[in-house]
Amino acid sequence: MGSILFLSILWGGPPALVFAEAYKWVDEEGVIYFADDVKKIPEKYRGRAEAIPLPPPDESASAPAPPALSDQEADAQGHDREWWRRLVRRWERKRNRAEERIEALNMELRQLQFRSIDPHRREKEKQGLLKEIRSADEKLKEANYMLAEGLPSEARRAGAPPGWVRESGKSR
Numbered sequence: 716m717g718s719i720l721f722l723s724i725l726w727g728g729p730p731a732l733v734f735a736e737a738y739k740w741v742d743e744e745g746v747i748y749f750a751d752d753v754k755k756i757p758e759k760y761r762g763r764a765e766a767i768p769l770p771p772p773d774e775s776a777s778a779p780a781p782p783a784l785s786d787q788e789a790d791a792q793g794h795d796r797e798w799w800r801r802l803v804r805r806w807e808r809k810r811n812r813a814e815e816r817i818e819a820l821n822m823e824l825r826q827l828q829f830r831s832i833d834p835h836r837r838e839k840e841k842q843g844l845l846k847e848i849r850s851a852d853e854k855l856k857e858a859n860y861m862l863a864e865g866l867p868s869e870a871r872r873a874g875a876p877p878g879w880v881r882e883s884g885k886s887r
Contacts, residue, residue, distance in 0.1 A: 740764040745849035747856060790875035799879040803866060810858035816851040820844055 738750045740760040750756050756764050789795045824844045827837060870880045 737767045738764045739767055745846075745852075747853055787876060790870070790873040790879075792873045794873065794875065796875075796879045799866075799870060799875055803862065803880060806858050806861045806866065810855060810862065813851050813855035813858060817848055817855065820848045820851065824848070 736751075738753055738756055739747060740750075740756055740763055741747050742760065748756075748760075750764075753761065753764070790799075824841065827840055827844065830837065832840075866880050867877065870877065
C-alpha cells in the first residue's frame, strides 16, 4: 500500500483516481447493476462481480477553458452542436425502442396465460419471453446510462459545452 501511495503522490493524484474501477454484476433475475466500490456489491454477488477499469483522468483538464458557448463552433474533436444532438437523438431512439419492446413482450407474457396450450410449451415460451425482456431491459439501462452520464462525460472530455448535450434532449 505504501508503494501505491508513493506512486500516486508521484503521479499527482490520490490512489482512488489512479486505480479507479467500476464493478458490474447480475442478480438471479438477470438485472445488471454497477457500483464504484466493491463494498457496495451485495456479499453474495462479490465473487461474480466483474471489475471494469475506468479510463485514466483526462490530461487536458488543465487546458484553458473552452470559448464561450456563442463563440464555440466545435469541440476539441471537431464535432459541432448538431453532431452531439444527433448522437443524443440516436440514444433516445434506442431507449424508446427498448421501452416499446419491453411493453410488447410484457403484453405477450400476460396473454400467454390465456392461451390453451400444453403447460410445458407455455413454460418454455414464458422463459423465452422473460429472456427477451431481460435483454431489452439491458438495452434500456444502457441507453439511460448513456443519456444521463455517458454522453455528458464524453462531451466534457471532448470540450463540448454542456448545453450541447443537455439541450439536445431531456433524459429521464
